[in-house]
Amino acid sequence: MKSNTIKSINPFNGELIKTYELFTDKTVENTVNKAHETQQDWKLLDIEDRTELLAELSDTLLKNKQIYAELMTNEMGKPISQSIAEIEKCMFLCDFYETNSEELLSDEIIDTEAEESFISYDPLGVILGVMPWNYPFWQVMRFAVPTLMAGNTVLLKHAANVSGCALILQKLFEDAGFPKGCFQTLLVNHNQIESIIADSRIKAVSLTGSEKAGRKIAEIAGRNLKKCVLELGGNNACIVLNDADLDKHLDTIVNARMQNTGQSCIAAKRFIVEAGIYDVFLEKFQKKVSSLKHGEPLNSKTQITVLARPDLADDLQKQINDSIEKGAKVIIGNIKKDAYFAPTIVTNVTPGMPVFDEETFGPVAAIIKAKDVDDAYELAANSKLGLGTMIFSKNTNDAIDRISSIEDGAFFVNELVKSDPRLPFGGTKNSGYGRELSREGILEFTNKKTVYVSK
Structure with a gap:
């Protein structure tokens, strides 16, 4: 009834x-x-x-x-x-x-x-x-x-x-x-x-x-x-190349995934990191994510809190566990209680895993190692979704030259994908x-x- x-x-x-x-x-x-x-x-x-x-x-x-x-x-x-x-x-x-x-x-x-x-x-x-x-x-x-x-x-x-x-x-x-x-x-x-x-x-x-x-x-x-x-939906790629200025942009990169406790269609969900900077990025990213302040939503200092419903946390954990069965590794997180889901970092991520292929609507960061710049862009483009891509690199000219290699509705260089009344917003593909x-x-x-x- x-x-x-x-x-x-x-x-x-x-x-x-x-x-x-x-x-x-x-x-x-x-x-x-x-x-x-x-x-x-x-x-x-x-x-x-x-x-x-x-x-x-x-x-x-x-x-x-x-x-x-x-x-x-x-x-x-x-x-x-x-x-x-x-x-x-x-x-x-x-x-x-x-x-x-x-x-x-x-x-x-x-x-x-x-x-x-x-x-x-x-x-x-x-x-x-x-x-x-x-x-x-x-x-x-x-x-x-x-x-x-x-x-x-x-x-x-x-x-x-x-x-x-x-x-x-x-x-x-x-x-x-x-x-x-x-x-x-x-x-x-x-x-x-x-x-x-x-x-x-x-x-x-x-x-x-x-x-x-x-x-x-x-x-x-x-x-x-x-x-x-x-x-x-979206499963936006965040490409981090060897020449990225992590000291300057790390806060932006973390915020791109963790704002609104990760519940954003345009959040960075797949972090595609060039091999030469991978270890340094993972260490700095994990430290920054671990320092986010959890707490009661009405507390002005809170940065991470609950998801909007308990079933959303259940869905998120299933995506992670299914990815683990395919070879992914959890570095931190994958802890759930009711509507709360801890910020989670998953490595050893490859295409075919839910955390690569699907939209993860919560504070989950999938980290993918790219062999080089070309490989990074190919991995970013490997998606049925197409809201936006962000690239962090000092070589902005090269990034601009590669705009057409990404079919998404947005292409942001050294900034997180975001909506702005002055700019059109929307996606492609699914x-x-x-x-x-x-x-x-x-x-x-x-x-x-x-x-x-x-x-």
Whole structure:
């Protein structure tokens, strides 16, 4: 028997935060209809009037920063300092689109034989966002803000374990002055999602989540001829070459794997280290990882804490143990208790092992020894996923020359892969398709309409 409720449980102490009632079919219908009706007026609003609301949205984020941060920390276990940083990043996003939306959405003039010809970027309508729990505010905001600025309205289906964040996000937009119906949260189960996507008033879907979820959403969207943007999993390579400046970049390299307790699609998961620096790197990396401060998520000094759910820790340990059976060696970690999983370093890793081939969603670093530079790039490219690759080397010219050897959606030199409102974000291969953020993101859910005016 299926439950008509969902529960938000603190992963650190196992305590129930709140129980929420799922929306009935009638409530879903009313919510979708409200989004559709609101969009009819919202799309006609001058872009300057829409962007003015982003200033208030940013101010509301600032005013409630601690409240929002504590809520996400309690719901999914993120260290509080990182939750606060997430809210601040959302403010940066608002500021970017407040400044740039009008220019990004301006008509593109095309010189033809016509008296006037141009591309008009018109909104599609109501857009459904299906979002994950690992960055409960940022993932939603980076989808919703450009989508709203383009003249669409937004429906959010958030991960069940962060339902409190989902509802407070709707209140955030309404408190900032967005008309009711611009941004609404749907508390629904997976079975209800299919009928929502099929609704003629829903024009497109954006999903950030697992490869499995992406395939399912793409299947439903395709069957209903709906556009979708998919940002799925990753097992990003971090290439460390012999000439890398470890003293300068080691903190960045460790953070690339261990931020958000390793629960990031764009985290460095495979560390491909050139043979000449391998031993030194492993020693320094292990020392730095071992020094990370573990503790209660609401403690400002905590760097490593629990995973978002106990089953995630179970999945992670299975991936490691299956890799051990194939010859991998655990240097530190592989210790689990409830939702806690200790930072883990695995060596002797080769293709064919889960920790090489799959996404490991937690604080697990797979270390692979590369014979030389060419071998390092070949190992990095050996993946069915394609979110991003990072390279640490003093020879930046050589790194740039090798950009085309990596098919990923991002290529970062001497920096960890990260999202930035000014730059497009998305993947290739089994990491999905479409782009968020920047100009590409704000145009994803627009009708690129050809306008031709003859004399």
